[in-house]
């Protein structure tokens with residue numbers, strides 16, 4: 001392997017990390033961070049115990065041990081993304097293509113033909129709702145299947161949270177999550193491509209989903225943070241608020257396996273896993289005292305799932 005190859009690879013890794021703040025499809029896109037600022041200020045105004053800067057950027061939250069584990073995972077996962085996940089996206093497009101082909105064969109060509117506008121609207125709504133439901137089911141499995149929980153613990157071992165904690169994910173979970181998203185994307189894109197009689201290129205489908213954009217614009221990055229942004233009570237039955245996701249990270253046993261939804265709270269409501277912000281007072285994040293010690297470093301988080309499965313506790 002030449003020095004040039006290594007350098008190009010490292011540059012790609014850096015790009016993947018940098019994309020987290022430079023790409024509108026990411027929750028930590030710098031513009032979404034800025035649009036969250038007025039919300040943070042509004043919440044700060046209500047308590048106002050310290051300076052705004054101290055409230056916004058507490059050292060422990062951004063530079064503490066738990067935060068560094070987040071950053072190490074972001075760096076490590078950039079390698080996983082380039083080597084293992086990028087090739088999966090090609091599979092997503094192939095799946096979309098074959099789905100359209102099969103539908104053409106089974107139902108005939110251009111039997112139903114939606115306009116480009118109706119396709120985009122139906123596709124956006126369809127992918128948002130169906131995609132969110134698949135995400136809920138995968139997340140539920142991560143909590144309920146012991147083998148998967150071993151890997152998901154990495155995300156829950158964060159004892160402080162800042163917006164980048166969203167990417168504190170074990171590589172095995174990262175692969176499973178992406179497989180789910182790519183399968184959903186491939187199937188839904190194939191179906192809607194058929195319904196629009198292949199008028200729209202699949203790259204259009206891969207563009208930023210309007211719904212996701214709106215969701216990210218309104219403080220979605222505050223879910224992983226110390227800022228307690230709740231929604232009006234009735235809204236928390238429909239959409240997961242930042243505080244509801246913080247409850248999901250609580251170390252109290254009565255909060256375990258609750259608020260598993262990503263954007264919509266309706267799945268939690270339907271399946272009885274919903275807790276609203278007003279039901280909870282104080283929150284501590286993490287796995288509980290004993291487990292927090294076992295998952296304090298990057299290496300512990302990376303290797304413990306394998307050790308536990310092999311019985312090396």
Ligand SMILES: [Zn+2]
Pocket residue numbers: 139142143152155156248
């Ligand atoms: Zn979880």
Ligand SMILES: [Zn+2]
Pocket residue numbers: 155166224245249
């Ligand atoms: Zn989380």
